Amino acid sequence: MAVSGFEGFEKRLELHFSGDDPATGKGLRRLDFFSLEKVLHAVQCTVVSAVGNKYFDSYVLSESSLFVYPTKIIIKTCGTTQLLKSVRPFVDYGLTLGLTLCGCSFNDEVVYLEANLPNNLSCKKASTMNSKSCYKWHVFTACDEGCMVGGVGMHAGDLYTVEICMTELDGVLAKKFFRRFNDGKTGDSAGREMTEITGISEINKNALICDYAFDPCGYSMNGIDKNRYFTIHVTPEDGFSYASFECVGSVYDDKDEILEILKKVVKVFRPEALSVSTTDDGLD
Numbered sequence: 656m657a658v659s660g661f662e663g664f665e666k667r668l669e670l671h672f673s674g675d676d677p678a679t680g681k682g683l684r685r686l687d688f689f690s691l692e693k694v695l696h697a698v699q700c701t702v703v704s705a706v707g708n709k710y711f712d713s714y715v716l717s718e719s720s721l722f723v724y725p726t727k728i729i730i731k732t733c734g735t736t737q738l739l740k741s742v743r744p745f746v747d748y749g750l751t752l753g754l755t756l757c758g759c760s761f762n763d764e765v766v767y768l769e770a771n772l773p774n775n776l777s778c779k780k781a782s783t784m785n786s787k788s789c790y791k792w793h794v795f796t797a798c799d800e801g802c803m804v805g806g807v808g809m810h811a812g813d814l815y816t817v818e819i820c821m822t823e824l825d826g827v828l829a830k831k832f833f834r835r836f837n838d839g840k841t842g843d844s845a846g847r848e849m850t851e852i853t854g855i856s857e858i859n860k861n862a863l864i865c866d867y868a869f870d871p872c873g874y875s876m877n878g879i880d881k882n883r884y885f886t887i888h889v890t891p892e893d894g895f896s897y898a899s900f901e902c903v904g905s906v907y908d909d910k911d912e913i914l915e916i917l918k919k920v921v922k923v924f925r926p927e928a929l930s931v932s933t934t935d936d937g938l939d
């Protein structure tokens with residue numbers, strides 16, 4: 656945790672691999688827990704809770720979340736962590752399984768990324784998306800020639816990611832993410848209670864939820880529903896309150912469905928300011 660207590664906006668790294676793991680089809684999910692912990696130690700965070708299903712494994716981290724699919728890793732950690740230190744070990748691990756990296760993301764640490772990404776990723780792009788607020792999204796993408804067809808990613812799929820960053824949370828709602836003194840609960844049981852009383856459990860009733868409450872305050876959860884996840888991380892302290900939400904949508908979903916989800920999320924936090932981004936696999 657940052658010395659100031661302010662954890663800040665997250666950095667998000669998404670690594671896509673191509674190829675199959677003929678032995679089990681589990682691919683990157685074969686990464687053993689000890690090796691995973693070693694990578695996370697370098698990043699400066701730890702696993703606080705975990706859950707998986709037949710599609711992927713999901714980890715709630717002390718500093719956000721990690722999702723491991725057979726050929727995809729998504730890791731999200733806060734501003735003070737060393738997220739990029741996970742790039743090389745994850746790439747190397749993929750190589751030991753015969754998987755090749757074909758895409759990735761981030762910003763000013765472009766130099767570090769360029770030095771640590773495989774040479775075949777020649778189509779690189781770093782962008783800063785300005786907005787009217789004081790916040791900007793920084794995005795770095797990279798893929799190999801095979802992914803680019805007329806500027807559109809060949810891997811463009813049906814799925815896309817929606818992220819919301821919320822600041823200046825409603826004070827009364829933010830209080831719900833503080834533990835009661837001596838509540839006699841574990842991080843898991845207090846997390847479960849927060850999921851219920853805040854309305855987070857209503858966001859997707861079909862999801863299997865893995866939640867965790869920090870002491871004295873703060874909350875993280877991953878929800879998994881078939882091959883899709885959603886994740887929420889809350890820093891409720893007055894003066895620098897912040898919450899993030901991320902979920903996976905499909906172009907085939909009813910458009911109202913995603914809007915309903917977003918409305919439910921905003922109702923949980925009622926932030927003064929929010930910023931939304933969508934990303935698809937087209938790497939555009």
Ligand SMILES: C[S@@+](CC[C@H](N)C(=O)[O-])C[C@H]1O[C@@H](n2cnc3c(N)ncnc32)[C@H](O)[C@@H]1O
Nearest residue numbers: 656662718719733869872873874888889890891
């Ligand atoms: C939910 S954690 C995750 C941090 C990350 N920036 C995020 O938002 O995804 C942040 C909140 O948990 C609290 N917290 C308490 N103990 C913590 C710990 N050991 N590690 C990280 N956060 C902790 C912080 O004060 C803050 O309110």
